Amino acid sequence: MNEEIKNVTGFKDCLIYLEGEGIKKASLSIINGKITSVKQAPADALHFEEDLMIVPGFVNRHVHGANESDSMYPNAKDLKNIALTMASEGTTSFLATTMTQTIENIDLALENINDYIKARHPEGAEVLGVHLEGPFISKKHKGAQPETCIIPGDVEQFKKFQKISGNHIRQVTLAYEENGKKLVEYLVSKGIVASIGHSDATAADFREAANYGVTSLTHSYNAMRPIHHREVGALGAAMLDDRIYAEIIADLIHVSKEAIQILYRMKGKEKITLITDSLEASHMSDGVYQLGGQKVYVQGKEARLESRALAGSTLWMNNAVKNIIEVLEITLEEAVDMATINPARCLKIDDRKGSIAVGKDADFAIVDKDLKVHYTIRGGKIVYQKVK
Template identity: 45%
Template sequence: MINFKKINIVLENEIVTSSLKVTNGKIESIGSSSDEQGFDFSDYYLVPGFIDQHIHGSAGFDIMDGTLEAFDEMSKSLLKEGTTSFLGTTITQSFDNIEKTVHLMADAKVSGANLVGVHLEGPFLNKVFKGAQPEQYIIPTDVKMFDKWNKYKNIKIISMAAEVDEAFKLIKHCSKNNIIVSQAHTNATYDISRKAIDNGAKGFTHAYNAMSKLHHRDIGVVGNMLLNNDAYAELICDGIHVSKDAVRLLYKNKGRENIILITDSMRAKYLPDGKSELGGQEVFVKNNEARLADGTLAGSILKMNDGVRNMIEFANVSLVDAVYMASTNPAKNLGLDTKGSIKSGFDADLTVLNKDLEVVMTIVNGKIVYEKELKK
């Protein structure tokens, strides 16, 4: 059992100073507690654990390493930023490498943040906006190939370019099977992008990045993203991938209900500046930026609690709304019905933040799995 005698609890629409009790991995109650013993965190916030639906790597490990060790070490490192659940995100690679990694994740047991499924980024992309995706492995959509990868039904999101999907066959197939399609690495026109949503696509991957730009005669994928609130937008809120003004514009158009904060981080997160790797490509990390040799951004080294703090600063939103975008929205998007909010009966996946939004405690499935020594 865990008992918070007094703490500032971040709910979906307000912050209340109250007590909270955790029993058997669940939030048992919010409100008056008769227990005399427990944590008195009156100067701290209790938020629902962050859910990172788009992350490639961390702490020297990458999902495409395709090992149980990599999955586990990543999951443990994410606790330091308050993330309690994540999707292991692939990158465009050979058929065999993708199959090996996706299948291994189906039964993987990790000791840190919950590994709740796979985000398949690529290989069905447009080479024009390949970004840091290895071009030699980019191919047109193939429904049979996708189904082989999804043998164990653990792919939750596929990021793809609608214009390489003839007659939207894969989009329709995924929509019928409750798999989220997110538009990514795409040079689609506005019309094609809109039709992709009409046929079942539900999201836009790493907003603004690697997608056709807004033009006054064809507003492209970026324009469709800003105009259409039938699909969410992922946001890397690091001030590098997306400027402060672009964050404000996105929030003004889509609001908290249609934005999902992500990190899109790669293996160099938590490591010193220097050389790293992504998808077999050399990456150079300096001043919080990860880039290929030609200067192309190659994922991020963003931590989720920093993304939340940046969202508050860049778009002048409340902590309640920023947490909603980092926890509640991804839970709703992924169908994690007992995660993403602080409610009685929900999973006790919780994060304690100080007033500077630094993580001081992370709780997963009712167990304290990370603690930072508190300043006295």
């Protein structure tokens, strides 16, 4: 293949994971960044041998950073660096995820993300919007979030955040039991995903929250009340509620194989969404990094604070897909769905993202049998190509 090619007009006789059909030899056409046919391809379409498969580009709704950049750093070059790095994992769209900080620092991050989205940067993965993780969380389950900046649910403060973000906040992680009811009602009224996380919510709290429109659980198992036989908490309630999408960090550090298997048995293949929750240490060697002004120590694949609390992950999305196949013994298609159509449905963007079908964005990851990414294509343009 000509290494200078940047625009892609289609694929000819390739293994493609087509919506509703599975992986099969097929052709498709792309015009103006959209899939226009899954039956035929133009004369200049690309062809890949059968050692490569074309799957939908991954959708990651929980990304703090990567490659020494963080979504909280208020400049475009860091967001661009994250976007380029995400593309190397096969991710074509993601939510830039903030963290609990001072109001001023969150404002600066939101303003920067808004500017970046408005500038329509073509490089790397698309920034879909913001996942606001905190500051409306529980001090009891703060995880790696600084306690001094945590505040109760506050609709007026959220409105200020959303205005600064240019209405780009698409998901909010909050503790429902910390004055979260009115905030949940407001988020749902605006079509924003309300996700319970960093929370000490009881099962009753969670059921009430779900009835008010909560549809998601943030990094299931982590930073929440654990399941107890007399009080199963938000985690147990979410497992029993078919309306809820469950994020999972499938790095086998944040959660065990058995925990993933239990979640899968309870939620099924359509309600699990793979995330990375990656921080600036992702794609970097062992060493000392930052997370919200706190030192993070990375050794092997683990990232921890001085307190030994886990501080995000160094997981890559393509490796999350690979891990979930091995742990659950499921098909590639089922695992890919957890990184594509499931998060797209949760975010209500499945009309244009998450699967390969006519009318959808031409977002693809081209992977081999080991889930190594060879090309990433966003909107019909090559945004990542593996160095040979």
